[in-house]
Amino acid sequence: MADPRVLWVTGAGSGMGRASAVAVAAGRRVALSGRRRDRLEEVAALVEQTGGEALVLPLDARDPAALADAHDEIRSRWGAVGDVVLSAGLNAPRRTWADQSMTDVQAVLDTNFSAVVRAVDAVLPDLRTSHGQVVVVSSYAAWRFSPGAGVAYSASKTALSAVCQTLNAQEAAHGVRATHLCPGDVDTEFLRLRPAEPGAEARARMLSPDDVARAVRFVLESPAHVRIDELVISPVSQA
Template identity: 40%
Template sequence: MGRLNGQRAWITGGGTGTGAGAARALAASGAEIILSGRRTDALQQMVESIEAEGGVARAEPLDVSDATAVAEVAARIGTVNILVANAGLNVPDRGLDVLQVEGWQKVVNVNLNGTFHPVHAVLPGMRAAGSGLIILISSWAGRYVGTLTGAAYNATKRAVLALNETINLEEGGNGIRATAILPGEVATDILKSRPKPPSQADISRMLQIEDLAETVRFVAEMPPHVCLNEIVISPTWNRFYRGFNEIDAS
């Protein structure tokens, strides 16, 4: 019997990376998994993988930047006990001297609007149930601004922290709790969108998908009266402290 038996978890950005890892970890703890993302093939592969391991999962393909589509998917899902708002992206041209309006809007639409839309969609049901857990994946850049991550990413991930705090401020009395997870560098495909991707040696010392997955599971398995407001997690070899070779070489 898993600690999350009877719980339904909706994970955005669930087809790959941190979202996929979190889905597998929550399924292993007994939760029913709903996976959303834009890549139907990746979602279906994850569903099949979870089912092969004895879990329960289904896919709900979705562009989280589309508020109407998010509301429709939420209505089909029904009760959501755990929301993991994980969808996120960045653009290669990040500095203010090269960032274009289209790039800014793309990042804001997914990282911020795409976080708010599922939160907004699940809150009524959680209020009615008198309980619920919302996990928002922010970033080290949400707390510590840097040139590597760029203006749009920094701004949206900082805004996610404000949204997280607002949920706890306004909804804690309704039994709803929110946790913002702020990871340092994680070895996921988002690294490919950097102007100069890191070396394999550096990637091997980063946080791995399994590390974030276990962090999400740790939060989800806490009893309902416990709210972990924020978790900042980084690699021991933290390049935000030690420096970035790809910046030095530019």
């Protein structure tokens, strides 16, 4: 029997990354990255309960050497990466031209854009051999201008559309597919980074991480000749 397919998830310790890792874990080898080791260990246990194998690889996605080391570790343990789900992301409460800091702007761009490009660049040779998929957890703000999302966040997530389109245009010959996944409001820890954190009532109207994980699973389980270029998923109440 062929070896289980290898999936690498960033932002795997919480929210949509965590839910996606668990949703597709059965029969897969899942490498889990994020900064908080304890969160990744919890997700690893869930992956294993679901019938997958887990590898905890804590890292700061903004650190190129840490990304390269994690990729080397996956390859040496399990071989080529089959698919990636890139969910690590950042926003800053002070996010308008009137109040943003350039330190925050740089951190958002590094996390949401540069780290995604770097991770894809590292795994692309693997994806070419495995006919792999890249699922980029972008944002509704990348699909339709969202005034509250902020300068750096909107710019970084909008750029992910180009990342996915260039991958699809240039790497289709190798069977590589990319999905620009654009969720609307999702009830996760991420909402703490808003200028005003939504309360329980507003959160209850939002998507759950599991709603998005179902979409990720749909993408990853699509037949090899099917490409999901972009997927927008929002709660009925999305503004």
